[in-house]
Amino acid sequence: MDLALLPDGRLRGEREIRGGHEVVAVPLPAVVSVKLGVNEPRFMDMERRRNPEYVTVWSAADLGVDPKWLGFEGSPTVVGAVWQAKSPERGRQFLDGTPQEKARLLAERIRRML
Numbered sequence: 001m002d003l004a005l006l007p008d009g010r011l012r013g014e015r016e017i018r019g020g021h022e023v024v025a026v027p028l029p030a031v032v033s034v035k036l037g038v039n040e041p042r043f044m045d046m047e048r049r050r051n052p053e054y055v056t057v058w059s060a061a062d063l064g065v066d067p068k069w070l071g072f073e074g075s076p077t078v079v080g081a082v083w084q085a086k087s088p089e090r091g092r093q094f095l096d097g098t099p100q101e102k103a104r105l106l107a108e109r110i111r112r113m114l
Helices: 046-050 099-113
Strands: 002-005 011-017 020-026
Touching: none
Parallel strands: none
Antiparallel strands: 002 011, 011 020
């Protein structure tokens, strides 16, 4: 996926499709969805940590924003609690029988779950 802002204000996107590439341009605002694997996150290396020139720090004055709207005090969000969601237990079951019997058993189990 390749995105670019065009001079006329539209967003241009290019993606791989079977047999080639597809290019589209849409007016903003637009919603873009991407699939897993489109980005390779990079780990922070020691060189970047040592050299603060790589990190730009902006103040409220730099942004032209009233400081009362920034940081903890300016946040409209209050976090009440944080916890890790439990993932459902997963299990594996093997069905015995002919392909037709297995299909019937599988369909029955799916119906029970709905």
